[in-house]
Amino acid sequence: MLTKIEIQTPEKQTTASPNKMEIKNLSVFYGKFRAVTDINMNIQSTKITAIIGPSGCGKSTLLRSFNRMNDLTPSARVEGEILLDGKNINTTGVDVVDIRRRIGMVFQRPNPFPKSIYDNVAYGPRLYGVRKKSDLDEIVEKSIRQAALWEEVKDKLHQSGLSISGGQQQRLCIARALAVEPEVILMDEPASALDPISTLKIEELMQELKKEYTIVIVTHNMQQAARASDYTAMMMLSKEGERSGTVIEFDATNRIFTNPKDKRTEDYVTGRFG
Amino acid sequence: MTSTTITTSRFQQLIEKNQAVVSSRRKVTNLIMLSITGLMTILALVPLFWIVGYVIYKGGQYINLDFFIHTPRPLGMEGGGVLNAIEGTLIVAALAAVIAIPPAILAAFYAANNPNTPLGVVLRFSTDVLSGVPSIVMGLFVYAVVVKPMGHYSGFAGGVAMAILMLPTIIRTTEEMIKLVPHTLREASLGLGAPEWKTSLIVVLPAAMNGIITGFLLAIARAAGETAPLLFTALGNERYDLFQIVQSGIAQKQGLFLILQRIFDQPVDSLPLTLWKYAQQPYPERIQQSWAAALVLMLVILLINIFTRLWVENRKRRLQG
Numbered sequence: 001m002l003t004k005i006e007i008q009t010p011e012k013q014t015t016a017s018p019n020k021m022e023i024k025n026l027s028v029f030y031g032k033f034r035a036v037t038d039i040n041m042n043i044q045s046t047k048i049t050a051i052i053g054p055s056g057c058g059k060s061t062l063l064r065s066f067n068r069m070n071d072l073t074p075s076a077r078v079e080g081e082i083l084l085d086g087k088n089i090n091t092t093g094v095d096v097v098d099i100r101r102r103i104g105m106v107f108q109r110p111n112p113f114p115k116s117i118y119d120n121v122a123y124g125p126r127l128y129g130v131r132k133k134s135d136l137d138e139i140v141e142k143s144i145r146q147a148a149l150w151e152e153v154k155d156k157l158h159q160s161g162l163s164i165s166g167g168q169q170q171r172l173c174i175a176r177a178l179a180v181e182p183e184v185i186l187m188d189e190p191a192s193a194l195d196p197i198s199t200l201k202i203e204e205l206m207q208e209l210k211k212e213y214t215i216v217i218v219t220h221n222m223q224q225a226a227r228a229s230d231y232t233a234m235m236m237l238s239k240e241g242e243r244s245g246t247v248i249e250f251d252a253t254n255r256i257f258t259n260p261k262d263k264r265t266e267d268y269v270t271g272r273f274g
Numbered sequence: 275m276t277s278t279t280i281t282t283s284r285f286q287q288l289i290e291k292n293q294a295v296v297s298s299r300r301k302v303t304n305l306i307m308l309s310i311t312g313l314m315t316i317l318a319l320v321p322l323f324w325i326v327g328y329v330i331y332k333g334g335q336y337i338n339l340d341f342f343i344h345t346p347r348p349l350g351m352e353g354g355g356v357l358n359a360i361e362g363t364l365i366v367a368a369l370a371a372v373i374a375i376p377p378a379i380l381a382a383f384y385a386a387n388n389p390n391t392p393l394g395v396v397l398r399f400s401t402d403v404l405s406g407v408p409s410i411v412m413g414l415f416v417y418a419v420v421v422k423p424m425g426h427y428s429g430f431a432g433g434v435a436m437a438i439l440m441l442p443t444i445i446r447t448t449e450e451m452i453k454l455v456p457h458t459l460r461e462a463s464l465g466l467g468a469p470e471w472k473t474s475l476i477v478v479l480p481a482a483m484n485g486i487i488t489g490f491l492l493a494i495a496r497a498a499g500e501t502a503p504l505l506f507t508a509l510g511n512e513r514y515d516l517f518q519i520v521q522s523g524i525a526q527k528q529g530l531f532l533i534l535q536r537i538f539d540q541p542v543d544s545l546p547l548t549l550w551k552y553a554q555q556p557y558p559e560r561i562q563q564s565w566a567a568a569l570v571l572m573l574v575i576l577l578i579n580i581f582t583r584l585w586v587e588n589r590k591r592r593l594q595g
Contacts, residue, residue, distance in 0.1 A: 072464060098469035107465075111458040114481050114593040124466045125478075160593050173462065180466060 006024070012159070019083075020045040020184060021066065021076030026080035028061050030215050035061045037244045039080070041233055043184070047213045048206060050225035050253065058245030059218045062235070063186050066216065084184075097105065101128065104182035108189045111168035112126035112161030116152050117144075120161040120172055123168040124180035129131075139179055146243060147175035148205050167198025171205065180207075185209065187217040203228045222269055226255065232256040234265045320475035326572070332568025336562040341570065346512045349557055356567050358514040362429065363574060367498045367514065369433030369538060374440040375585060376492065382448035383474055397445070405442035410502035412438050417506035429542035432508030439503055440493040447489025451482040491582045495575045501546040509541040510551065534541045545571040 028036040031104045041073040050058045060124050061070070068089070070076040083089040089099050101124075112120050121140045122130075129202060130136055140157070144150045154165065160185040161172055177185060187206075191199040206215055206228055219225050225232050235236040238246040248260045260266045340353045347354030381397060388394045415436040421427055455478050463473040479486075504510075516537065523533035545567050552564035 057440065067465065069461065069465060072461070080278070097467040097469065100465055105461075105465040107458055107461060109458060111456065112463045113459065113477055123463070123468075127466060127468050127472070143587065176462070 012059065014033075018045055019043065020085065020088075022081075022083040023031065024081040024083070026062070026065065026078065026082065028058070028065055029077045030073070031075045035245045036065075037246045041247055041249050041250050043214060043216055044259075046054050046210055046212070047230040048210050048217060048228055049231045049233065050229035051216065051218045051233045051235060052222060052225045052268075053222075053245070054237075056243075056245075057237055060188050061245075063188055063216060063218050064105075065090075065185055066184070067100050067105055068094075068107065069100075071096060075076055093191070101180045102182055103118070103184040103186060104177035104180065105187065106170070106174055106177055106187045109193045110166055110173055112169050112172050114160065114162060115159045116155040117161050117164070117172060119180050121175050124176060128180065128219045137239070143175040143179040144172075146178050146209070147171045148208065149175055149202065149229045165198070167194050167201060168196060170198065170202060174205065174209075178213075184214045184216065187215065189218055189220060192220060199224070222257075226257045229253045232260070234260070234268065236264055242245050294407055303460055316480055317491040321338065329568050332565040333567075336549055336566040341563075341566055345515060346563075349559060350430070353562075356543075356545065356548050356563070356570060357541040357547045358512060359567065360570065361516040361546040361576065362432075362511070362514060363498055363546075363571070364543045365537060366432045366436055366542060366544060367427055367494050369429065370436030370440055371387075371490065371494055373437035373491075375473065378441055378444035379448055379479075379486070382445050382452060383478075385445070385453040386449045387470075387474070398449075398476060401445045404438075405446070409439055409500050410501070410505070413503035413506040416503065423506060427507060427509035427541040428539050429508055430538040432504050432542060432544070433538065435507045436497040437505035439495050439500060441491040443496065444489055447492065448482070448486050451485030451489065452478060454485065455481045455497060484590055484595065487582060493500060493578060495578055498575055498578070499571065500545075501550050504544050504547050508547070510543045511541040511545045512543065513528055514540065514542050545574065 007065050019042040023039050023041045023043070026036065026039040027034060039062060041049075048161065051063065053059055064070050065078045066082060068078075069245065070078055078090055080090065081088045084102065086097070088094075113123065115123070120135045120138055121143050125136060130139065141150065151169060153167060153172075156163075161169065164172065170193075174185075174190075191202045194202065203224065206217070209215060210230075217225075217229065230253055232251065233247045234249040234256060235245050236248050238244050238248075249256065249260060249265045251261075256265060257269050266272075324508050341355035343357055344353060344355040345358045346356065372486065379582045385397050389398075412435050416431055416438065420431040420434050424431065459477055459481060460473055463477045464470070467477075518535050520533060523536060529534075548569045549571065552567065553558040555561070
């Protein structure tokens, strides 16, 4: 038992898949309020890292700082380092547009643009100057195929992106994110607005995608984290009565769910948390 | 524990005792309230149908094809119409839309995206003030800053007055419509690396378009029906003939700019102005034509409404799939 767990620790796997991202002493402030405190975690290449924890502990805030989406909130300030391939991206000199191309994002609710399915997926490539129809056609088909949606929409690419079901819309949003060939995909509770069958499809898709992409997923659903992820970060409010979230434990997923070090993690994953 | 059961049962006893009374009283109250609200609804609709019906009845008697295709003829002559006023109404409204819409949209984007900046607060407050300014004051203002320096009344001055009148309506409706676009849609675009201005232009604006167009429509319809701002600006012009200006302009190979200048440089008429002028004259023919002009005005506004609605519906169907 012990040896088995030893093998699965992140340190052992570091050699197999190097860190795609490293988060060092990251804190996020909204005005004077410190929403997230002192995060240190590594995100491994071509693995799925899940962030779990109770509502309001800063999971989404943390995720959104990974591709500088917090820049859009005027009062938000992010301190600390976020290394992408060893280079800090949380500095003023960095091109945010390039960061967001390399680190794509999928949101909680499917949010296709009110445009055709084709134009939704082509939106990103067009932003980066792809104009030729044959190039766009190729990218669109490749991305929709990667998102496991091609068979369902290939005959209606020019219908509105809002005309398909919620689960299909979410996969369309994934295709849209894939079209700019990101290296990391951030998913903020991508299945929380979907039915179980659509959820299952998204999870299967994630397993497919992790062969090429690094995935970070925020989820409320602990079974989902246990099923789908390789590593899990457990977030919680740092102290009783304090409103600032932090990562209390970060480890291989099966270790978090079978043999957590922190009592609070154990309480949470076993459902004893208040 | 016991006290709870006693309370409950006593409550139940009371309910049972009163049930018949309460139930019939509720039905009666319901009926009374329903009658009152229904009656008031009908009462509120009476003026609407009365006005529309009366204008159709009075104007319909004197309206004919001539009315739409001829300029006014002198009193005593048969025929004659209000083509000049229809043309004037349309070109003034069009010019006003061209002047007002671009700055109004940009200002609305600013206000929607920066609601708490000093400029955003000032903008919101001043649009509220501006929408409360009586339209005749707008006319007077444009008289002072456009008509006097130019030295004469003109369709251009009328368009400027109408544009100022439309500004607050368009800014506020556009701003509200932009705010209604889900935040997640903006985030999706920004998350792909699109800059703010591109996001506003390619994602937010099309998503808000239906509402924005409805806002334009309301503003244009309101402006087209205004008389006061045109009194001191467009003045009125019974000999205005748009087709003749365009035709002669093309025949003489005048450039687009020169033709536009000739269209807007002279005083023009409008339907509300014609209505107002004719209604004051002591000749029955003019009074009749005034009614007919009222009907035409209503029809013009109705047509603008119908076309825009159809277009918006069509767009909606295409986007929602």
